Amino acid sequence: MQYNQAHRFSIAPMMDWTDRHCRYLHRLLTRRALLFTEMVTSAAVTHGDTERLLAYDETEHPIAVQLGGSDPDELARAAAICDRNGFDEINLNVGCPSDRVQSGRFGACLMAEPELVADCVRAMIDATDTPVTVKCRIGIDDQDSEEDLNRFADAVLPAGIDALYVHARKAWLQGLSPKENRDIPPLDYERVYRLKQRLGDFPVMINGGITSLDDSALHLEHVDGVMLGRAAYHDPMILADVDARFFGTTDPAPRLGDIAEPMMAYAERELTKGARLNQITRHMLGLANGLPGARRFRQILSVDAAKPGAGPEVIADAFACVNIDTVHEKVA
Incomplete structure (x- = not known):
């Protein structure tokens, strides 16, 4: 299957969850969905045990690696390494709200620096032929108006990214834990729909609080792709229906x-x-x-x-x- 079809349905990168063992299981249930690694920092990729950090089974394709970082040169080196490891997509994390991520000046706090994000993705794109994408929130803290999201997109898209994944919640960088940031800020799917409408043919995928394939189908009336996270992890058998429903396959759905x-x-x-x-x-x-x-x-x-x-x-x-x-x- 071609990569550009896979982003119609993807499984979110989830720290401590979507490791290679998890992804192998998910691939048994869906042959077509795009799988994501956990986020791995550009520093770890460039200076650490890449064989361990970037390991995956060949059956996992199509598979995207998610990088965290804010140094364009380091991200470029990390992207080149990921390219050599055969990933189908390299995604930059601009959505994680954890204190640990903020202290490293990456994740959701980068939404306050769209020009830096643009510099990062330009460097990554120059270093690889693999598609480069960004995953972000609809806003952060008090910088959460629709104009702020549009400004972010207008800065990052001209850098050459291939797609944008948008978690339809803002992130509070102070006062909420990462877990609370997955539940407390209200969802605003309509804002993501309007962003997609504004960006025309540019691929926009939606994420956040989606709990079912029925809901996924409704979102696909407005955006190019849907990303499921906790629902896919906690009830993985729902993935057995993904290929027939969203990719038109006629193979029997996997049974338990x-x-x-x-x-x-x-x-x-x-x-x-x-x-x-x-x-x-x-x-x-x-x-x-x-x-x-x-x-x-x-x-x-x-x-x-x-x-x-x-x-x-x-x-x-x-x-x-x-x-x-x-x-x-x-x-x-």
């Missing part, structure tokens, strides 16, 4: 039973490389949501998987607690 064997094989491979089973199974806890035996399923994958010497048989034990032939019917 289709997940057990490939995840056992994946776990066996990863354990030989030094991974622990619970690092893999923690992303699987929501697979059986709403089914009889789901509580025991979660218990095995969290408690038993953490025991010394736990192996792929733990996954088999968990799936034995539920009806693995269940067809996912929560096209929600």
Whole structure:
């Protein structure tokens, strides 16, 4: 599948969640959605263990890497490294509100410096042939008018980015935790719709508080793509319906039973490389949501998987607690 189709539906970059084990699971459920790494800083990419930080399975394509940073030269070097690692998209984080990110002068605080963001993406674009995109908020603190968002877009788009992902909430950089910033500031989807209308053919994707595929379909009447975050993580089986619904595929949707064997094989491979089973199974806890035996399923994958010497048989034990032939019917 071509990359430029993939952004129609994507799974958000989520710190501590969308690691390579999570992405492997999600790819079993949707072959077409664009997957994102966790955010990784440009400093870590240029000076750290890139083999570990940027590792992914070839089945994960199409896959985007999200970078955090504010130094154009360093971001350019990081983009070149990501390019060599074969990512399908390189995304600059201009939306994360955490104190740790602000102290490094990147994330949402960069919305106050649109010209710097433009310099960063120009440097990244010059360093790679891979599409470069930006993910931002609709505003920050008291700089949250529609004019502020338009001003940001007008500064960044001429730098040459390929697409813009907009989280439809402002971020309070002082006084709210990252978790509170995901829930407390009100959603304003209409502002993102108006931005898309203003930008014409330029690709705009929407993110924030989207909990179902039905809602996703409604958003796609106004924007070019939808990005799901926590809903996809906590109830991953909804992803089984994505390819048919949003990409027009005719292949049968994956069933719960289709997940057990490939995840056992994946776990066996990863354990030989030094991974622990619970690092893999923690992303699987929501697979059986709403089914009889789901509580025991979660218990095995969290408690038993953490025991010394736990192996792929733990996954088999968990799936034995539920009806693995269940067809996912929560096209929600």
